[in-house]
Amino acid sequence: MTLPIDLVFVRHGQSEANIIQEREKVDKSARAPHGYYDRPDWQFRLSDQGREQARIAAGFFDGGLVRHFDTGYVSPFIRARETASLLGGPDFRWLVDDRLKERDWGFYGAVPAQDRAEKFPHADRQRKLSPWYAQMDGGESLATDVFARVRDFLGTLHRERADQRVIVVTHGEFMWTARYVLERMLPEEWEALDADRSYRIRNCTLLEYSRRDPQTGVVQPALGWRRITYTDVHDRSPHGGHWQPLGERRQFSGAQLAQMVEQVARLDVG
Numbered sequence: 176m177t178l179p180i181d182l183v184f185v186r187h188g189q190s191e192a193n194i195i196q197e198r199e200k201v202d203k204s205a206r207a208p209h210g211y212y213d214r215p216d217w218q219f220r221l222s223d224q225g226r227e228q229a230r231i232a233a234g235f236f237d238g239g240l241v242r243h244f245d246t247g248y249v250s251p252f253i254r255a256r257e258t259a260s261l262l263g264g265p266d267f268r269w270l271v272d273d274r275l276k277e278r279d280w281g282f283y284g285a286v287p288a289q290d291r292a293e294k295f296p297h298a299d300r301q302r303k304l305s306p307w308y309a310q311m312d313g314g315e316s317l318a319t320d321v322f323a324r325v326r327d328f329l330g331t332l333h334r335e336r337a338d339q340r341v342i343v344v345t346h347g348e349f350m351w352t353a354r355y356v357l358e359r360m361l362p363e364e365w366e367a368l369d370a371d372r373s374y375r376i377r378n379c380t381l382l383e384y385s386r387r388d389p390q391t392g393v394v395q396p397a398l399g400w401r402r403i404t405y406t407d408v409h410d411r412s413p414h415g416g417h418w419q420p421l422g423e424r425r426q427f428s429g430a431q432l433a434q435m436v437e438q439v440a441r442l443d444v445g
Contacts, residue, residue, distance in 0.1 A: 177386070178333055180394055181340040183244075184350045184382040185232060185262065188225030190254040192216070193378065196288070212285060216277060217252040225254070228379040229261035232406040235381065240267045245339040248328075250275035250346060258379070259344040269344075274324040278348035281314025306369055307355075307362050318362070321352045329356065347376040357384060357398060359424055363438075374413055379406045389418040 195211055221229065236243045240263040247269040249259040259269050283291055283298045292299045301309040310316040332341060355365050368374050376382070381404040386395045401419050405412045427435075 176333055176337040177396060178329065178384075178398055179336045179339045179341040180386045181244075182332070182384045182398070183340075183342045184353060185258070185342065185344045186347050186350055186376050186378055186380045186382075187250075187252070187254045187258040187344060188221045188228040188232075188261075189378045190219045190221055190225055192219040192254075193225070194222055212287075216280075216284070219252075219254050221254050221257045225378060226257070226261060228407050229258045232258075232379040232381065233262045233264075235404065235406055236262075239264060240342060243340060244342045246270065246336055247342045247344070248272050248275060249344040250277070250349075252277055252346070255344050255346065262342075262344065272328065274328045275343060275345040275349060276324075277346040278317065278321050279311070279314040281311040283311040283314060305362075305366065307365050317348060317352050317355075321348060322356065325349065325352045325356050329353075347380075350376050350380070350382050354382070358401070358421060361435075374403075377405050377407070380404065381406060384421075385418075 192211075195208075233240075240247065244267075247259065247263060247267060249255050249269045249271055251271050251273055255275070256269075256271070263269065283295045286294055295312050298309065298312045302311075306317070308316060308318045310319075315321055351365075351369065354360065354368075360368075381402075383402045383404070384398045385400045385402075386398055387393070387400075388395065389400055399421055401421055402416065403413045404416045409416055
């Protein structure tokens with residue numbers, strides 16, 4: 176058994192929470208409206224713009240999802256379910272899967288962005304030093320917790336959805352972690368991409384993997400190509416929205432490992 180022939184991840188459209196989060200980033204004095212921090216993260220709806228983004232993304236699947244996909248999975252979070260309902264229309268059927276939920280930001284994410292450094296200095300520092308390994312107070316790390324969910328979900332696809340076409344509506348952090356797993360990245364490679372603004376996972380981004388050669392149409396035994404599409408600003412998609420080869424799984428010689436090690440300065444510990 177192997178993974179699906181086509182595997183497409185879609186980030187949900189802009190949510191009510193996304194608006195508040197972006198506002199806090201640009202205006203340090205901005206405060207969320209009354210009741211914002213009393214609502215569980217899973218209950219936020221899409222904004223009007225988010226609903227429009229989902230409708231635009233639906234147009235990328237000419238003829239509807241039923242024509243292009245055998246199976247659909249969706250996060251239980253309301254913003255993901257709302258996105259899926261707009262992507263697939265009234266008849267396409269979805270499997271709700273808790274493994275696809277957003278990263279749990281714990282107590283760190285439950286306070287305004289302006290207050291996090293003061294209230295949770297360790298988590299805030301670790302997030303800046305190494306976002307891949309950072310553990311949020313009372314929440315999840317990408318490298319351990321979300322990684323485990325991604326691996327488990329991919330195992331299900333491996334066992335149950337081989338040779339199918341599968342679409343998954345989920346969240347940005349889940350998709351970033353799926354990239355780490357499927358593209359067999361190193362931590363420094365992931366963190367470099369995470370810091371590169373040209374590789375953001377925007378709302379309603381399509382992250383596609385395929386076993387089908389985009390040039391010949393021949394299906395290969397393993398996923399071999401990746402494409403990232405910004406559905407609302409297609410011309411800004413990484414690599415122009417074109418398919419990119421994943422390459423073979425890498426092995427490193429001792430000399431190469433030693434060269435990697437030398438990229439990190441030694442501490443003067445006496």
